[in-house]
Amino acid sequence: MGIVNYGKRIIAAGIFVFLFAPFYVVFAQTAxxxxxxxxxxxxxxxxxxxxxxxxxxxxxxxxxxxxxxxxxxxxxxxxxxxxxxxxxxxxxxxxxxxxxxxxxxxxxxxxxxxxxxxxxxxxxxxxxxxxxxxxxxxxxxxxxxxxxxxxxxxxxxxxxxxxxxxxxxxxxxxxxxxxxxxxxxxxxxxxxxxxxxxxxxxxxxxxxxxxxxxxMPEGYKPPEKIPTVMHRDYKKTPVARRKVPLSEYGIEFDNSDTLNQGVYKIHYKKEKPVDPEIVEDTTPAAKIERVILKDILFVQSRAELLPQAKLELDRIAEWMNRDTNVRVRFIGHTDNQGDTKLNVALSEARVSNVKKYLISKGIAADRIETVGYGGAFPIADNTKEETRKLNRRVEMEIIE
The missing domain is CATH 2.60.120.260 (Galactose-binding domain-like)
Structure with missing residues (x-):
């Protein structure tokens, strides 16, 4: 009787696996x-x-x-x-x-x-x-x-x-x-x-x-892949230089009226004035390793460091106190939501707080540079919050 019952249990188990195998596979893949x-x-x-x-x-x-x-x-x-x-x-x-x-x-x-x-x-x-x-x-x-x-x-x-x-x-x-x-x-x-x-x-x-x-839902298109270690690959944005009074280019006027008829001689402090057209800086950039610091996080819409950020910065401080020749640059980024100027200011304030924290841990101020770009350099789609959050980041460049 025990053998028969044991056999029934095997058959029942087999029926269960056969009937619910697809569910089991999905469960195994998602759990x-x-x-x-x-x-x-x-x-x-x-x-x-x-x-x-x-x-x-x-x-x-x-x-x-x-x-x-x-x-x-x-x-x-x-x-x-x-x-x-x-x-x-x-x-x-x-x-x-x-x-x-x-x-x-x-x-x-x-x-x-x-x-x-x-x-x-x-x-x-x-x-x-x-x-x-x-x-x-x-x-x-x-x-x-x-x-x-x-x-x-x-x-x-x-x-x-x-x-x-x-x-x-x-x-x-x-x-x-x-x-x-x-x-x-x-x-x-x-x-x-x-x-x-x-x-x-x-x-x-x-x-x-x-x-x-x-x-994901049918028809989902994934965002662009996000590299975790990057080199200096930001394309330098052309700098729009406005037309300004000549005095801002370092012009000196000779009031002796040497050319007569009210025309004065002009002396340039520089060899020539900067071309007031849009120009692009084509200076080749050295390859500097840039790392996204995923744990450097802040209070939402503010510059205060979260506790987990301080743990990461403690590690960086320990490293910099040991390797005293190392110099770094922290780069702050935001997403593109809100006012552009406020985003730049926020990104600058955040990396400034990063620098202040490291100084409090004994790192000399002249070993740390900071810059904030706001939302100028996204690395992910800004139209969805799930990818937009990837643009709110701090990167570190090892510059020496």
């Missing part, structure tokens, strides 16, 4: 993290890597899943506070990059078409041979730029690029909103370290996630 073992708490499962695996050490060309990177390799330092996953020293992935341009981590995810997903990964530098006040190391050879720079791809699509220029052994979040478009079913999602130096670019990865947000 929680789509990436298996993204926190690495299950060990070396649920992903693959172009590097070889070792559970006892991590020489060049190897990776491991560990709770203490420093125990695997003498050149490694543990991330501050342990792994990123809540509750301290759990497991995370460490990669001893050896200069090859290969994928450090890959997994397969099942996604729904025409849907938005929130991707994020935490990573940090773990190469400990870093002098206290420079971003360059010269021990045991010319080791430069020990800065993991990761690229995330889903299928053939580049999703995010971020670089750890702090070198503070602190977890940095790389994130982006991804629109699946026509994709459905399994896709490969991969993380590659773009730094191909043979030494000094070792990194840790933790808490990789892809979270379903929503399925």
């Amino acid at each position: 929680g993290n789509c990436i298996p073992n993204g926190s690495f708490e299950l060990g070396n499962v649920g992903f693959e890597s172009g590097f070889s695996y070792s559970d006892r050490s991590a020489p060049p060309g190897y990776y491991s899943v560990t709770d203490h990177a420093s125990q695997l390799n003498k050149d490694f330092k543990d991330p501050d506070g342990g792994d990123h996953t809540e509750a301290g020293y759990g497991m995370y992935m460490v990669v001893n990059s050896d200069g090859r341009k290969i994928q450090a981590w890959c997994s397969k995810v099942t996604v729904l078409p025409n849907s938005e997903y929130d991707f994020s990964v935490f990573f940090c530098n773990i190469y400990r041979l870093l002098p206290p006040k420079t971003n360059f190391a010269f021990e045991n050879g010319d080791v430069k730029g020990n800065d993991p720079k990761i690229k995330v791809t889903i299928g053939n699509e580049e999703l995010v690029i971020e670089r750890d220029f702090y070198h503070m052994f602190k977890w940095i979040k790389a994130s982006a909103i991804w629109y699946s478009g026509e994709h459905s079913g399994p896709l490969r999602i991969c993380i590659e370290n773009l730094n191909t130096n043979e030494r000094g670019n070792d990194l840790a990865l933790d808490d990789i996630s892809l979270i379903y947000i929503r399925t």
Whole structure:
């Protein structure tokens, strides 16, 4: 009787799976993290890597899943506070990059078409041979730029690029909103370290996630993709120069009436007056790395820093106090809503408060520049609030 009942339960379970399988698949794709073992708490499962695996050490060309990177390799330092996953020293992935341009981590995810997903990964530098006040190391050879720079791809699509220029052994979040478009079913999602130096670019990865947000309505058109690391790519806007009195061009008048008939001699303080036509500054701009600081947030329509912004600025202050040659420029942006002049003033006030906060942490004022552009340089569609908010941002340029 027990065997018969057990068989009925199997048949009933089979009918349930058959009838409700479509619902189950959708539920599985929309509930929680789509990436298996993204926190690495299950060990070396649920992903693959172009590097070889070792559970006892991590020489060049190897990776491991560990709770203490420093125990695997003498050149490694543990991330501050342990792994990123809540509750301290759990497991995370460490990669001893050896200069090859290969994928450090890959997994397969099942996604729904025409849907938005929130991707994020935490990573940090773990190469400990870093002098206290420079971003360059010269021990045991010319080791430069020990800065993991990761690229995330889903299928053939580049999703995010971020670089750890702090070198503070602190977890940095790389994130982006991804629109699946026509994709459905399994896709490969991969993380590659773009730094191909043979030494000094070792990194840790933790808490990789892809979270379903929503399925978009029929006919939805996604906004332009937002890069997370940018170079100086702003097109210089032609400067409209108004026609003004000659005195504003530095003109001096000789009242001796040397030319007679009431015509006076004019002396230019400059070689010649500036052409009062619209001109374009074509001076080539040096490539300066510009990073969007996603956590520098303010009270709505005001310049006051929110608490999470201060946490990010504390990290920047620690970095600048260590690397005393670094100079930075903070660039404030708003969306295009409201008065243009007020938006410029607001963006200037916000980055001014950023500078004041860093000065309060011991950073010299002459190491920080600020500029506010208001809504002149959008990076997303300004017609919808969901994308317009991306234009309200602070960027940081590393200028020295």
